[in-house]
Amino acid sequence: MPVFSKNFKLGLLGGGQLGRMMLQAAIDLDIHVKALDPDPNAPCAKIAPEFVCGSFLDFDTVYAFGQDCEVITIEIENVNLDALKKLQSEGKKVFPQPEVLELIQDKRIQKQFYRDHQLPTADFVLTDNADAVAANVDFLPAFNKLGRGGYDGKGVQRISSAEDVHLAFTEPSLLEKAVDFAKEIAVIVARNEQGECKTFPTVECVFHPVHNLVEYLFAPADVSEEISEKAKAIAIETAEKLGIVGLLAVELFLTKDGEVLINEVAPRTHNSGHHTIRANHTSQFEQHLRAVLGLPLGDTTAHSTAAMVNLLGEDGYSGDAQYEGMSDVLSVAGVYPFLYGKTTTKPFRKMGHVTVVENDLAKLKEKVDFVKNTLKVIA
Known part of the structure; x- marks a missing residue:
């Protein structure tokens, strides 16, 4: 069925903020989206346009959900793969493919894939x-990472020496050698069913020192053109070796001696691409739709230098969300808040983000500091 037919339906597993921004992009293309999430x-x-309250981990729920969808996609990778495999075997298009999700769901298998395919x-x-x-212990210092179930810094524990071994996970995991990196960078790459690949400009991520999630990012990354191109080439090679259809966010370490190493990947839209809604000709959310629907990929060129600040719930506050300093932030040119529709806040919960667009790098950093110090989510 043609994508722009009145009867075409895209199924979306997950109804969180990534899904919300994808829906906003789908509205522009008049694509009918049916979403599934356990939270009403x-x-x-x-x-x-359609919302089903149910578990994306339950076989029967996911299988029934996909029956009237031409294409099924995700905004979260922790979904029921057996149901998706059955839907795929019955002719439904499932992107990213269940076998790709299966590989990425387990960090142990994911890391072994990099080794087996000579990916750095x-x-x-x-x-x-x-x-x-x-x-x-001779391998330390290293990061102990759970094979399954970790996200946003959860399921990761630094083991620096034998004295820290009591912190190790009892479940299947891996020890990843601690990398003495200069920067953490990321590249989002899209690949459609025809094999067309396009990357977004390389970004530089700054992580929260305690909670190990992105606090803010700058785009493009402050790296040489050679490093940026190397990062993009690794992202494309990873997407092609996976054979993924859809978006792939590739998180990378830039070491102090100029090596670029894959940290982890996410087979979906990602925090490291939120700024693209305002800063690039095509946003990551529109690009994901184009990729999974077999459409030509969009122009990823940035029309401005940009930054993205995650809007996290303030420590010490839980309850009905209130946004302190919003008027002050909205009064600044080139500052764009995006709220995720979550009515309840709690410490460090992702409640939204703010994109800052400014070609003068010094002014950009000033605006980022202003946003970080002014806009607070309290209760």
Whole structure:
């Protein structure tokens, strides 16, 4: 069925903020989206043309959900793969493909894929339990990462020496050699069913020192053209070797001696691409839609230098969200807040983000500091 037919339907597993921004891009293309999420108050619930409240982890729910969809996609990778495989076997298009999601869902398998396909990544050891971590003290310092279930810094524990081994995970995990990096950078690449690939400009991410999630980013990254092109080439090679259809966010380490190493990937729209809604000719959300629907990929050129600040719930506040300093932020040119429709805040919960567009780098950094110091989510 043609994408722009009145009966065409795109199924979306997940109704969070990524889905909400994808829906906003879908409205521009008049694409009918049906979303599934277990939370009746999920960010997508009020704006999706169709919203189903149910678990994207339950086989029967996902299988039934996909019956009247021509294409099924995701905004979260932790979904029921058996249901997606069955839908795929019955002729439904599922992008990214279930086999790609299966590989990426488990960091152990993901890291082994990089090694097997000669993709640059930090050295690692697979560990089945805490005893296996203790047996590899010579490998330290390293990061102990859960194979499954980790996100936004959860499921990651630094093990610096034998004294830290008691912190190791008891579940199957891996030890990843600590990298002495100069910067953390990221590239988002899109690949459609025809094999066309396009990357967004390389960005530089700054992580929260305690909670290990992106606090803010700058686009483009302050790196040489050679490093930027190397990062983009790695992202394209990774997408092609995976065979993914859709968006792939590739998080990378830039080491102090100029190496570029893959940290992790996400097979979906990603925090490192939120600024593209205002700063690039095509946003990551529109690009994902173009990729999974078999449409030509859009122009990813940036029309301005930009930054993105994550809007996190303030420490010490839980309850009905209030936005302190919003009027002050809205009065500044080139500053664009995006709120995710979450009515309840709690410490460090992602409640929105702010994109700052400004070609003067010094002014850009001033505006970022202003946003960080002014706009607060309290209760």
